[in-house]
Every structure is written in structure tokens, then in C-alpha cells.
Amino acid sequence: MNKIRCRIGGGSxxxxxxxxxxxxxxxxxxxxxxxFAKGTTDIVVVTKQSHSGFAHSSASHMVLDYLSNGQLKYxxxxxxGQPKSMAxxxxxxTYGYN
Numbered sequence: 001m002n003k004i005r006c007r008i009g010g011g012s013x014x015x016x017x018x019x020x021x022x023x024x025x026x027x028x029x030x031x032x033x034x035x036f037a038k039g040t041t042d043i044v045v046v047t048k049q050s051h052s053g054f055a056h057s058s059a060s061h062m063v064l065d066y067l068s069n070g071q072l073k074y075x076x077x078x079x080x081g082q083p084k085s086m087a088x089x090x091x092x093x094t095y096g097y098n
Contacts, residue, residue, distance in 0.1 A: 001047060001060050001077065008064070008072045028072045034090065039068040042075070044089040 008024050022030070036043060046061045062077030083089070 001045070001062055004045065005062060005074050005077060008074055024072065025070075028066065028070055031066045031072065031090075032070070036066050036088070038066060038070055040066045040088060042085065042088060044083045044086060045092060046083065046086075046089055047092040 004027070007027065031040075031043065032038065043064045043066060044061055045064060061083045063075040063083070065073045065075050067073055
């Protein structure tokens with residue numbers, strides 16, 4: 001989640017950098033492909049929280065806006081806990097070694 005937030009300009013880019021397969025514009029285009037209209041607010045991105053090979057029992061999520069200009073904007077986030085709404089949500093499956 002930190003990597004996505006970093007990629008769209010929502011904060012610090014410290015930690016494991018990894019290799020990027022898409023840039024922030026391609027990431028925004030993917031939201032359009034998934035059916036989100038430009039100007040959609042409060043899109044919740046949810047993933048299973050994991051670090052150093054350990055999965056935890058609470059989800060990790062962040063809230064993004066898909067701006068009318070086609071860009072993604074970081075709005076808020078939480079390392080774990082339940083989002084306020086899942087009406088507009090994207091679930092991401094991740095796996096990797098840290």
C-alpha cells in the first residue's frame with residue numbers, strides 16, 4: 001500500500017522500492033478500465049496486510065479519488081482496520097518477499 005501511495009504522490013517513498021511495472025498514469029487508466037468514471041471520489045483500495053512473510057488478520061486499505069483530469073489522488077489511508085464504506089472498492093491480491 002505504501003508503494004501505491006508513494007507512486008501517486010501521497011507521501012514518503014521510504015522503505016523497499018521494488019520495481020515498477022506501470023507508472024501513475026497507467027495506474028489511473030486501470031481505474032477507468034475497471035469502470036470508475038473520472039471524478040469518482042472515495043474509492044477504497046483494500047489488500048491483505050503482510051510484511052516480512054507474515055500475514056495479519058486485519059485488512060490494509062487506503063482511499064483514493066479518481067480526479068476529473070484522469071489522475072489518482074491519495075485521500076487517506078490506514079494500515080489496518082475496516083474502511084467506512086466498501087460501496088466503491090478495489091481488492092488487490094499481493095504476494096512477495098520483503
